[in-house]
Amino acid sequence: MRVRGWRLGPASVAVAALLCLLFGLLYVAMQIRTVFSDQLKQEYAGLVLEAAGRVDSAREQLAVWQRMVDTPASPAASFVPAYDAARADLTQRFASLAALINASPSPAPPIPAISTSRATPEAVAKALASVSDYWRAQRDAASADVRLRIAHVARTLIALAALLFCMLITALGMYAKRNRQLAGQSHEFEHASLHDSLTGLSNRRKLLAALEAAAKTARTAVYEQRLAVLYIDLDGFKQVNDSFGHRVGDEFLAAVSARFRASVRKGDLVARIGGDEFAVLVRSFSGDEELAEIARRLIACVVATDEHMGIGSVRASVGIASYPDDVDDHRRLVAAADAAMYQVKRDGKNGFAFAAQTGREAAF
Structure with missing residues (x-):
């Protein structure tokens, strides 16, 4: 006042x-x-x-x-x-x-x-x-x-x-109000530090924290629980910025992020790693076929966004890594999924692939 x-x-x-x-x-x-x-x-x-x-x-x-x-x-x-x-x-x-x-x-x-x-x-x-x-x-x-x-x-x-x-x-009321305001600002700052400002998705920091928490839960669970990370890179997105401008590129990222969020389960986490790279943390799954279906949905989200905006050149490469199937250390999941994504790019892009057992040696 x-x-x-x-x-x-x-x-x-x-x-x-x-x-x-x-x-x-x-x-x-x-x-x-x-x-x-x-x-x-x-x-x-x-x-x-x-x-x-x-x-x-x-x-x-x-x-x-x-x-x-x-x-x-x-x-x-x-x-x-x-x-x-x-x-x-x-x-x-x-x-x-x-x-x-x-x-x-x-x-x-x-x-x-x-x-x-x-x-x-x-x-x-x-x-x-x-x-x-x-x-x-x-x-x-x-x-x-x-x-x-x-x-x-x-x-x-x-x-x-x-x-x-x-x-x-009055002073106590104002002090309490000020504390509530500071708490709200602190919450806003914390939210901003854990989320991407453009898309509203979780950022890399929150993804790693969620992965650590999910791994801890998996280790203490009565039944074996598996984790997976799907690493998504948009193929041809650079041409969108070059041809249509960064404003259209930002609109594409925001639109595809919304589709990603709607396509995964409520318990899974979608994060923007940076630029045109995304990741999805799957906290539980039954097998590789379920992960493959999630990858197909994510690729379909990119295609649908591309067609809706009339771009015509953006697709997605998805790398998949699971714990403890592909890697024996959950801290290597993101790196293993990233390596699998680059393998898809080398093989022609617009697809998905699972991390090989050599993903155990991937650097985090």
Whole structure:
């Protein structure tokens, strides 16, 4: 797949997944940092509210002593020391609250300026109410923000996991597709290396491999199994190229190859050795007469192709060699059949002949 000249492959998907992961993790890190900041704000608001609560307790204590001092029936002089101590405690706690608020890491309204040495408990309560309301709202807002950002982080992590899973599946699918394509190309290359490009027949390499495999099967068979190779050379084919051109010559080779393939049995192999030379591997046969009949059919294929194309001069010489009848080594079959074919040519062409026992010494 190409996108404007850029090829999309498993590596590209992996890079895209990595970039998405990095941006996602960066976003998650920023959210977590903000969560920590909001938690600090929430905790600081809690500290302020606790300090405000201690001031309120001191205020209530002062109010109690003030009522006792202001009661006409009570001996006021005896409560003055306790009242002064309560007043001092309130002043100290109020100062601590003011210092805590002033040290807030985020901007916050200062505590209302009142003189605790002269202020009434009601005035202090009013000031504390405004402080408590503000910081309680801050704590609640920070808590809500923490919950919201944690939800964002959770959703982001889920989205990243889903995205990575999808990209992983996509990359695996593309990788599998690429492997199938490479396997198909490998099969095509292997097929091309074992077949003739013009006729589609097997080439010499595949013929020798098939002969080796057939010989191995023959040696391990329960019953004796014989092999044979028929070597075919087209007589007069050079004149076709010279008189009609190579295009007609190629058409003749393709046509006669198709007839050869149709005339032999399904288990036999037809190969083009090169030029105008062919070979047929017969994996099993009953006797020489069966091989002779195959040779006659092959010669008839050449005659029929010649007549169909109106050439009028192409025939065939066929040499036949069998194992273990004519040669005792299957690796000499092709050479023995080739030698028998040349004997046919020397004897006048357009016929067939069997390899003599001297074929045992034929070079491979």
